[in-house]
Amino acid sequence: MSAVDTGARSGHAPSRLASGKVAPTPPKRAKATPRHKRASITLGILMTLMLLYCLVPLWWLVVNSTKAMDSLYNSFAFWFSGEFSLFQNIVDTFTYQDGIFLRWLGNTLVYVVIGAGGATLLATLAGYGLAKYNFPGRKWVFAIILGAMAIPGSALAVPQFLLFSGLGLTNTPWSVIIPSMVSAFGLYLVWVYAREAIPDELLEAARLDGAGEIRIFFVIALRQLAPALITVLMFTVVATWNNYFLPLIMLSDSAWYPLPVGLAQWSAQSSAIGGQAIPNLVITGSLLTVIPISAAFLYLQRYWQSGLTAGSVK
Amino acid sequence: MTVAHVHPQQPAGVSTETYATVAVGRTASTGAAGGRRRRVRRDWSGWWFVGPFMLVFGLVFVAPLVYAMYLSFFRETLMGGNSFVGLENYAQALVDPKFWEAMGRVSIFLLVQVPIMLGLALFAALALDSARLRWVPFYRLSIFLPYAVPGVVAVMIWGYMYGSQFGLVADLNRFFGVELPSPLSENLILLSIGNIVTWEFVGYNMLIFFSALKAVPQELYEAAEIDGAGTFRTIFSIKLPSIRGALVIATIFSVIGSFQLFNEPSILQTIAPNSITTYFTPNLYAFNLSFAGSQFNYAAAIAIVSGVITMVVAYLVQLAGEKKEKA
Numbered sequence: 290m291s292a293v294d295t296g297a298r299s300g301h302a303p304s305r306l307a308s309g310k311v312a313p314t315p316p317k318r319a320k321a322t323p324r325h326k327r328a329s330i331t332l333g334i335l336m337t338l339m340l341l342y343c344l345v346p347l348w349w350l351v352v353n354s355t356k357a358m359d360s361l362y363n364s365f366a367f368w369f370s371g372e373f374s375l376f377q378n379i380v381d382t383f384t385y386q387d388g389i390f391l392r393w394l395g396n397t398l399v400y401v402v403i404g405a406g407g408a409t410l411l412a413t414l415a416g417y418g419l420a421k422y423n424f425p426g427r428k429w430v431f432a433i434i435l436g437a438m439a440i441p442g443s444a445l446a447v448p449q450f451l452l453f454s455g456l457g458l459t460n461t462p463w464s465v466i467i468p469s470m471v472s473a474f475g476l477y478l479v480w481v482y483a484r485e486a487i488p489d490e491l492l493e494a495a496r497l498d499g500a501g502e503i504r505i506f507f508v509i510a511l512r513q514l515a516p517a518l519i520t521v522l523m524f525t526v527v528a529t530w531n532n533y534f535l536p537l538i539m540l541s542d543s544a545w546y547p548l549p550v551g552l553a554q555w556s557a558q559s560s561a562i563g564g565q566a567i568p569n570l571v572i573t574g575s576l577l578t579v580i581p582i583s584a585a586f587l588y589l590q591r592y593w594q595s596g597l598t599a600g601s602v603k
Numbered sequence: 604m605t606v607a608h609v610h611p612q613q614p615a616g617v618s619t620e621t622y623a624t625v626a627v628g629r630t631a632s633t634g635a636a637g638g639r640r641r642r643v644r645r646d647w648s649g650w651w652f653v654g655p656f657m658l659v660f661g662l663v664f665v666a667p668l669v670y671a672m673y674l675s676f677f678r679e680t681l682m683g684g685n686s687f688v689g690l691e692n693y694a695q696a697l698v699d700p701k702f703w704e705a706m707g708r709v710s711i712f713l714l715v716q717v718p719i720m721l722g723l724a725l726f727a728a729l730a731l732d733s734a735r736l737r738w739v740p741f742y743r744l745s746i747f748l749p750y751a752v753p754g755v756v757a758v759m760i761w762g763y764m765y766g767s768q769f770g771l772v773a774d775l776n777r778f779f780g781v782e783l784p785s786p787l788s789e790n791l792i793l794l795s796i797g798n799i800v801t802w803e804f805v806g807y808n809m810l811i812f813f814s815a816l817k818a819v820p821q822e823l824y825e826a827a828e829i830d831g832a833g834t835f836r837t838i839f840s841i842k843l844p845s846i847r848g849a850l851v852i853a854t855i856f857s858v859i860g861s862f863q864l865f866n867e868p869s870i871l872q873t874i875a876p877n878s879i880t881t882y883f884t885p886n887l888y889a890f891n892l893s894f895a896g897s898q899f900n901y902a903a904a905i906a907i908v909s910g911v912i913t914m915v916v917a918y919l920v921q922l923a924g925e926k927k928e929k930a
C-alpha cells in the first residue's frame with residue numbers, strides 16, 4: 290500500500306544510496322565487474338551538454354565575482370574582463386554594513402552545527418531505539434511520525450511561526466535551530482539500518498557483561514551506525530546551510546539571518562528602486578556561500594560512498 | 604500509509620527533495636528485513652532513545668499541525684477578537700479564484716517540468732550505467748553538484764543570467780543585435796522557474812535512478828545478452844522495470860516539491876515584480892496572507908487545503924505506480 294512497499298515488491302534494492310550493508314541485494318554483487326564496452330561518442334556529447342548545463346551557472350558565478358562593478362555591466366558575462374577584483378570584492382563583502390556578512394556566516398555555522406548536528410544525534414538515537422527496543426507506545430510513535438510526515442511542510446510553516454511566536458521564540462536563533470533538529474527521514478534511515486547492522490546478540494552480550502543501555506549505545510552501537518550517521522549528517526548539513534523559508538518566516542532582525550536570507554535581502558535591496566545597487570557583493574557573497582557547502586558536500590559524499598560498500602555485518 | 608514514510612517536515616521544496624534520496628535507498632530493505640526482525644524484551648528503556656526526538660517532534664510538528672487545524676476554524680472579527688466560524692474559511696478557499704489560479708499554475712508546472720526533469724535525470728542515469736561512457740565519477744559529481752548550491756543562490760545566479768543587464772540574455776542580445784523576449788516576462792516566467800528547478804534537482808534525481816540501476820543483479824544482464832537483447836531492449840525490459848520503485852518515489856517527491864513551490868518565485872519576485880503575483884503559488888499565497896495580510900486563519904485553511912490536494916495527488920501517483928506493476 291505504500292511507496293515503500295512498492296520498492297520492496299519490485300525486489301531490487303536501490304541500495305547504493307544508503308548502505309550496502311543492509312540491502313538484500315548488495316551492490317557489490319550487482320556489478321562487481323564493470324561491463325566496459327566501446328565508448329559511445331553520441332552519449333559522450335549528450336552528457337557533456339548536460340554537464341555544461343549544470344556547470345555553466347557556477348562558472349558564471351566564479352567569473353563575475355572577479356569583476357568590478359563597471360565590468361559587471363559592460364563585458365561578456367562568461368569570461369573574465371577588466372581588473373581582477375575578486376579580492377577587493379571579498380573585502381567589500383565582509384566589510385559592507387559593518388561586516389554583517391561575517392555575522393551571517395557565523396549564524397549559519399551555529400545553525401548548522403547545532404541544528405544539523407542535533408538532528409543527526411536525535412535521529413540516530415531514536416532510529417536505534419525503534420529498531421532495537423520494544424517499549425510501550427512504540428506503535429504510537431510510528432503512527433504519529435508516519436501520519437505527520439504526510440502533511441506538506443507548507444501547511445505547517447505559518448502555524449509553526451504562530452506557535453513559536455506564542456512561546457516568545459521567534460526572532461531568536463532557537464526558532465531556526467529547533468525545527469532544524471527534526472529529521473524524520475534521518476530517523477527512518479537509521480531505523481532501517483540499525484535493524485540489520487547491529488546484531489541483537491551483540492547487545493545481549495553487552496548486557497550480560499553489565500553494561501548500561503546508554504553505554505551500550507555509545508560504546509557499541511554508534512560505531513556500527515557510522516555510515517548511516519554520516520549519510521544523515523550530509524543531508525541535514527546541506528538542508529540547514531541552504532535553509533531559506535524557515536528563517537525567513539521566523540526572523541525579523543537581520544542580525545540573526547543565515548547567509549541565504551541575508552543574501553536574498555541584499556539582492557532585494559539591489560533591485561529596489563532607490564536602493565543601493567550592490568550586485569558585485571551579492572555575487573561574491575553567493576560564491577562565498579557556495580564554496581564551503583560544496584566542499585563539505587563533496588567531502589562527506591566520499592565517506593558516504595565508502596560507507597555503503599564497507600564490509601557486511603552478516 | 605502512503606508516502607508518509609519518508610516525507611520530511613522541512614517547509615521548502617528543496618529540503619523535501621533532500622529527503623527522498625536515502626529513503627529510496629532504504630525502501631527495499633524495509634520489506635525484506637521485516638521477517639527476520641527479532642524482538643527484545645519489552646520495557647521502557649527504549650524511551651531513553653526515542654524520547655528526545657519525540658519531544659522536539661511534538662513541538663515542531665504535531666503541535667503546529669493541531670494548531671493549524673484549530674486556527675482554520677476561527678476568524679478575526681471586525682470588533683477584534685476571534686470567533687468560531689466552523690468550515691467557513693474552507694468554503695471561502697474552495698471558491699477563491701486566486702487560490703485556484705495558483706493551484707492551476709503549479710499543476711501546469713507539475714505536468715511540464717517534472718517529466719522533463721525526470722526524463723533528463725533518467726537519461727543521465729542510464730548513460731552513467733551504460734558502460735559506454737568514460738569518466739563516470741566526473742560526470743556524476745558535476746551533475747550532482749548544483750544540488751549542494753543553496754536554492755537562494757541558484758535563483759540569484761539564474762535571475763542575473765536571465766536579466767537584460769549582465770547575463771546570458773544580455774549578451775545574446777548584444778551579440779546578435781536582437782531583442783530576445785525576456786525570460787522574466789509574464790509569459791515566460793513559469794518556464795524560467797522550471798529551468799531553475801530542473802537545474803537544481805536533475806542531478807539529485809539522476810543519483811536516485813543511478814543508485815537503483817546499480818542494484819540490478821548482473822545475472823539479468825547476462826541472461827539478456829544470451830537472449831540477444833540489444834541496448835534499448837535491455838533498457839525497456841530490464842532496467843526500467845527494475846527501478847520502478849525509484850521512479851515512483853522520485854515522481855512523488857517532485858509532485859510534492861511542485862505543489863510547495865516557494866523559494867524560486869519568492870526570490871525572483873524582487874527582480875520581476877510584474878510577472879509574479881502575491882498568489883503565484885499556493886505556498887506563496889498562504890505566506891503573503893499571513894505575513895503581509897495578517898489573515899492567519901484563512902492562511903491556515905489555504906495551507907491545509909493545498910496540503911490535502913498534494914497528498915491526494917501524491918497518493919494517486921503511487922497507485923498508478925502500483926497498478927502498472929501488477930499489470
